[in-house]
Amino acid sequence: MKPIEIKYKYGLIIALIILVFALLAFFEKGIKFYKLVAPDGTLLNWRFVLIIVVITSTIVWFIMNHLWKKEFENHQKTQYERDNYAELLKISENERLTDIITGVPNLQSLKKDIDIHFSKRKHKKKLQFILIDLKGFKKINNKYGFLKANKLLRTIAQTIYQKMRRNEDMYKYPMNIKNEKNEHFYRIHTGGDEFVFIIQGNQTDALGFANRLVKNDFSKLSTLTKEILGESIKLSFHCAIVEMDPRDEVEDILRKSDECYILAKEAKGDFSICWHPITIEQKLNKKWELAIYEETRELFDVMTINETDYE
Structure with a gap:
């Protein structure tokens, strides 16, 4: 009163x-x-x-x-x-919790959200961890400078981020690198050209998301490079997809995706992909699900991972 x-x-x-x-x-x-x-x-x-x-x-x-x-x-x-x-x-x-260059959630936000996803997961919905690494982006940095490269990186991030669906999350992800003792550590500072997506659904949903990136977003983004860089270049990426296990710690998920990504990076095509586990496709019988795998093989250079490495 x-x-x-x-x-x-x-x-x-x-x-x-x-x-x-x-x-x-x-x-x-x-x-x-x-x-x-x-x-x-x-x-x-x-x-x-x-x-x-x-x-x-x-x-x-x-x-x-x-x-x-x-x-x-x-x-x-x-x-x-x-x-x-x-x-x-x-x-x-x-x-x-936000990457200052791209304006999307960063690694700290990713770890926080993974903990939240698993702590609240009383339902049986699956989660897919998708990592993409822009191909040859270091050359863009060296040729056009960090200002133009960062502007392009933000354009890429925002173009994808603004089209995210309700069951999809996006993060700016600095890849793990090795030090002199051959031990892994994760860079917390901004930089790099890697992004992570967490998708609710099965592996088919994750592959469908990756296909959309190639057909819709990256075909459009490649046309924007002339405006930003001064000349047109084709943008592409390596992709790794790992089904998230609630028994894993955050670092386990990052490690698995990193190992899958290393295989994808060895491919020679513009767009390459590797997913784990590889046995899910064999259990599918719906035509539309199998069609997504077929489309992925048309759009990507597919690398197969050894399942025993993840046991």
């Missing part, structure tokens, strides 16, 4: 009324006023008590309202500061 905002002029009017009552007690009409409030010569009557109660209540109300007004203003200020801090924290968290 908000306190009543009392204007100074209203306070002066009330003070003036009280002053008039006080003056009446000392001037000619004071006697008549006294007889009115104390007709029997005593002040202990209902008229006088009523006047005292009204005056006292008015004064007390003004004091309490003034104190409540100060408290309310302090509360409003505290609430405003709290909301500002909450908004700043939200902005800071979004920035922490």
